[in-house]
Amino acid sequence: METTETIKPAKAEILKKAKAYITALFEEKLPPQLVYHSLRHTAVVVKEAKALGEASTLSATDLEALVLAAWFHDAGYIDVYDGHEYRSMEMAGAWLTERGYPADRIAVIQDTIRATHRNEASETPLQQLLTDADMSGMGQEDFFANAELLRAEWETMLGKSYSTTQWAETQLDFLLTAKFLTAAAKDRYQKQFKDNIKEQRKLLKKTEKKAKKKDEEVNGTFAEPKRGIETMFRTMYSNHMKLSDMADTKASMMIQLNAVLMSVIITYLGAKMGQTAALGSLFSKNPVLGVPMGILLITALGSVVTAILCAQPDVTSFKWLKRSPQIATNRRVNLLFFGNFSKLSLDDFQGGMTEIMREKDALYTNMVTDIYYLGGVLTRKYRLLRVSYSIFMVGLILTALSFVIALLYKS
Structure with missing residues (x-):
């Protein structure tokens, strides 16, 4: 068993010099991010290393090596972030070599730093x-405060x-996978x-609950519709009705326009047909006029036919079983449109509408x-409508071109 003298904290001059060196180095070169x-973290590690070394009854030599390793274990951060431990070993x-420290003890200190x-x-x-x-x-009790500092550091670095x-x-994953290696650390x-793990679990549940509540406030849910969903459907219905009215108007x-145009042409030709000689004289003088x-x-005929087809009512309907327990939730059945529900009996329609009003999922599905x-x-x-306008535009262009050709031909 070692004597009391061997387990006292090492107070060699080398430790004071190491503290002064690291303090000055961090204050001068450590990135502010x-x-x-930081230097505070290193000081805490040194303090805890001393306490653990003393509780483990280390010899004065080993305790000195442990404390020196603690002072230098993060020194490499002044040059590199990831893999700083290896740079710390070099430093x-x-x-220590410059101060004539024993080579075998330097190797022990470097190996100790490597383990971090x-x-x-x-x-x-x-x-x-x-x-x-x-x-x-x-x-330790300040785990959560220090965790926020680490979060900020990772974001910037x-x-x-x-x-x-x-x-x-x-953080919870980290706590659940981490463990202390020595009996002295477990006791301390x-x-x-364990309290931090419990608190972290509570914090995670709390944050998840807040995030879920915030998401519901922004997006709403089918079980509890919000004003945004109602506004969306109202706007979409309004836009569809406006676009339909515009198409019918056009x-x-x-x-x-084409009906008037056709009436004029047919009336003119009809009148001329009563004057066969005059009409024959007109086309005999310039037969090309018949082309335009x-x-x-x-x-006019093609344009008016496609325009009539555009304005013609179009009722979409589907065939399904008149007696179906899933009629309101069938994604291909729209009970809100007369073209669909007119195929049902009154009882089936009333039953389907009752189901829609009772289940919001069915309501949104039908909408x-x-x-x-x-x-x-x-x-x-x-x-x-696009075809009608295209026919009219192309036809007018061809008519104008052919009329010009006819005039040139006449001259």
Whole structure:
């Protein structure tokens, strides 16, 4: 058993010099974005390493090595973020060598620092003690405050952004997979460590509840519709009705225009037919005049026919079983449109409407289906309207060109 003298905290001059060196180095060169891995964090790790080393009854030599490793374990952050442990080993070795520290003890200190890297194993007592000291924050009351500092540091240094819920999940996963390696650390931190896990679980549930509530406020739900959904459907119905009215108005204009045009042409030709000699004289003098008149007549006829088809009522309907327990939830059946429900008996229609009013999912399904088929009708209307206008435009151009040719031919 070791004597009391061997387990007292090491107070060699080298420790004072190491503290002064690291303090000056961090104050001068440590990036300000490192709000978690700061001089304060290093000082805490040194303090905890001393406490754990003393509780583990280390010899004065090993305790000195442990404390020196604690002072230098984050020194590499001044040059590199990821993999800073290896840079810390180099810096510790160079600084200790300059001061004539024994080479074998320098190797021990460097190996101890190496164990703090996430991919390195902690095998020796010194490595395990330093690892526990470095991770001691998860077993302390200020764990959550320090976690927010780490979150801010990762965002600025690594570009990793977390929502409150994501960060709570990340922290809980970390606590559930982490563990202390030494008996001294378990005795010192285990109680608070378990309390932190419980608190983190509560925090995660709280943040998830808030996020869900916020999402429902923004998007609403089918079970509890919000004003946004109602406004969306109202706007869509209004837009469909306006577009349908516009299509009918444009089709009506085209019907009237071409009807008048055809009436004039037919009336003119009819009058001339009563004067066969005059009409024959006209076409005999310039027979090419029959071409523009024919083109104009065909144009008017084609345009008016497609315009009439556009304005013609179109009722979409489907065949289904008149007695169906799922009539209100069938995605192809729209009980809100007369073209569908007129095929049903009164009892079936009343039953379906009652089911829609009772189940909001069925209501939204029918409204969406109704809008879909309205869109189909609009698509047909505007396609025919476009054809009507295209025929009229092309026909007028051809008529004008042929008339000019006829005039040139006459001259």
